[in-house]
Amino acid sequence: MAVFILSTGYGRRMKSTALKSWLITSSLLLSAVALSACQPKGEGTADSAKPQQVQENTIVAIQAKVVPVKLTKSEACDAEGCMQYDIQTIQSNLKWIDDYFINRIQKADPIAFSTAPNEKINTAEGAVPNLSQSSTYVRFVDQNYNRATFALQSYSYSAGAAHGMHHQEFVNFDLKSKKRLALQDVLVKGAEQSVLDAVYDANIIWLEEHKIERSKLNLSDNFYYGANGIVFVYPLYELASYAEGMSELTLPYVAAQKLIKAEYLPSLPSYPNS
Numbered sequence: 001m002a003v004f005i006l007s008t009g010y011g012r013r014m015k016s017t018a019l020k021s022w023l024i025t026s027s028l029l030l031s032a033v034a035l036s037a038c039q040p041k042g043e044g045t046a047d048s049a050k051p052q053q054v055q056e057n058t059i060v061a062i063q064a065k066v067v068p069v070k071l072t073k074s075e076a077c078d079a080e081g082c083m084q085y086d087i088q089t090i091q092s093n094l095k096w097i098d099d100y101f102i103n104r105i106q107k108a109d110p111i112a113f114s115t116a117p118n119e120k121i122n123t124a125e126g127a128v129p130n131l132s133q134s135s136t137y138v139r140f141v142d143q144n145y146n147r148a149t150f151a152l153q154s155y156s157y158s159a160g161a162a163h164g165m166h167h168q169e170f171v172n173f174d175l176k177s178k179k180r181l182a183l184q185d186v187l188v189k190g191a192e193q194s195v196l197d198a199v200y201d202a203n204i205i206w207l208e209e210h211k212i213e214r215s216k217l218n219l220s221d222n223f224y225y226g227a228n229g230i231v232f233v234y235p236l237y238e239l240a241s242y243a244e245g246m247s248e249l250t251l252p253y254v255a256a257q258k259l260i261k262a263e264y265l266p267s268l269p270s271y272p273n274s
Contacts, residue, residue: 059175062148064092064140069105076111077118081130081159085112089138090150096178100171101138101152109134130159141224144266146175149224167235168246170224183221186264195219198255199232206249210240220249225266229253 069087076083089101106113112134121129134156141149150171157164172181187195200207200214207217220232229252239247251259254271 059146060094062092062094062097062140062143062175064090066137066139067091069102071112072115073118075118076114077121079119079122081121081132082118083111083132083134085109086133086135087112088136090140092140094175097148097150097173100180101150104152105136105138109136132159133157133164141170143175144225147181147225147264148173148175151224163242165236166246168233169222170233172224181264183219183223186260188259188261191259192219195251195256195259198259199249199251202229202252202255203249212239226250230256230260 066088067090069089071085071087074085076085087105089105090098092098123129135154137153139151139153141151143149150173152169152171153166154168155164155166172186173179174181174185196217196219197214199219200217220234222233222235224231224233229250232249232251234247234249236242236246253265253268256265257268257271
């Protein structure tokens with residue numbers, strides 16, 4: 001009997017010890033599970049917020065190609081002759097830019113998009129029907145973060161003229177605000193005269209050769225970003241002869257740093273004494 005009693009007491013002590021160990025182990029496991037369950041949720045919330053933040057701050061890289069504009073007729077004719085049209089614009093991954101150019105082209109030359117039938121050309125004896133030409137081309141030039149530049153080229157020749165007339169206009173866009181940038185938008189407030197002086201000083205040899213005085217020079221609103229500076233483009237005949245083409249005057253980037261808003265300048269080296 002004594003042995004039986006001792007064995008029963010020992011068994012109870014063993015059961016009590018095992019129960020305590022099981023309770024401790026279970027508590028540790030539950031704590032670990034709770035911690036592991038909480039941890040991924042916190043990380044998942046942070047990760048899921050990151051792509052949205054990146055998407056909001058990302059500027060789209062422009063992809064554009066030149067495509068012909070489909071016209072109802074390739075030439076428009078009246079009694080005196082015909083005007084032949086060749087219109088090409090861009091097709092890009094930004095529809096609002098595509099719409100901007102096609103709307104401009106349609107407003108500039110509505111006859112090219114007219115669906116009215118052509119008039120009969122005068123073929124009477126002695127009549128000399130005229131054949132004129134009109135071309136319009138749009139192309140993508142470059143992009144620097146939120147600034148993108150396109151070129152709108154045009155050429156027209158009127159029958160009987162000594163030569164045709166050509167023009168190239170550079171169109172700069174702010175991709176964040178989705179608007180065209182005028183010169184006043186990129187200049188530091190009140191910097192117009194300083195920019196004009198800097199342009200004149202940087203191109204003084206060419207300007208003096210063409211007898212253009214400082215007081216007679218104006219800033220052009222037609223500009224683009226070149227390799228060495230901002231290039232101001234002037235129409236035919238404004239600064240030079242037809243044979244010399246459209247004139248270009250460059251404002252070096254080293255001189256532009258304090259005159260052009262930082263967001264509209266490319267990343268530049270730290271020039272000495274700038």
